Amino acid sequence: MDVGEHRVPAADWQPHCAGLAAAGSSMLDMLTAVDDPDAGRIEVVAHLVDVDARQRHLVWTTVDRAVAELASLVEVYPGAAWHEREVHEMFGVTFLGNPDLRPLLTTGEVGFPLRRTTALPARVATAWPGGVEPSDRPAPGRVAARPRSRPGPPGIPAQWQS
């Protein structure tokens, strides 16, 4: 199936998807987000499918990380309610017009788990098994080699590590 990529401003998000729906993309397959903290924004993507024409559409938009508000697609695709609820819980994007954005799993202590700046308590509380070296227990008469810099757990910001 062909994939059409669309990048639209946040203001055009709902009208653009409504236009694709009116043109035959009757199925919302998926709606999710990608956090980009360096750019200070969150990208939201919807995957729409025109089943009859065998055509797929990926519609991307960006919202400001600090404000993180976007028009809801529930008027166009009622099934978007569930995806938006998940994106709201995991990325903290508020979908204006979605009637039910209650969190499904989180209780509010961790923040938004899929934002890259959110520390995951389990990763902070658990000792990384890669932090030891065989040379920590040297042969008799030898001293432990102290590497100049110990590797830290990959993908975990240094400020999370104690």
Next chain:
Amino acid sequence: MSPHARIALIAEQCTSCMVCVRECPTWCISLAAHQELDGDPGARRPRTVNVLDTFTIDWGLCMYCGICVDVCPFDALEWRAEPVAPTSAAEGLQHGIADLRP
């Protein structure tokens, strides 16, 4: 393609280099090793070798991604067809060197 049911450790080939432990995304591998003198102890500077003491895979954490198998520089980890045996407690999913034998 070989069946990906569990991962076996060929302990004789393991050099305790820690690469698998550090690459594992779920932190399910842990390893303890010490160093010993190798060869003539009277030599001016005898070599030291790593000796593997314990090697544990926690199958309750493993997601069977196979990154450890791919990154092992000495082919000490490999896929096996027979699945991990069921147990009644989480501790039973922690397999050591003896359980991980091919």
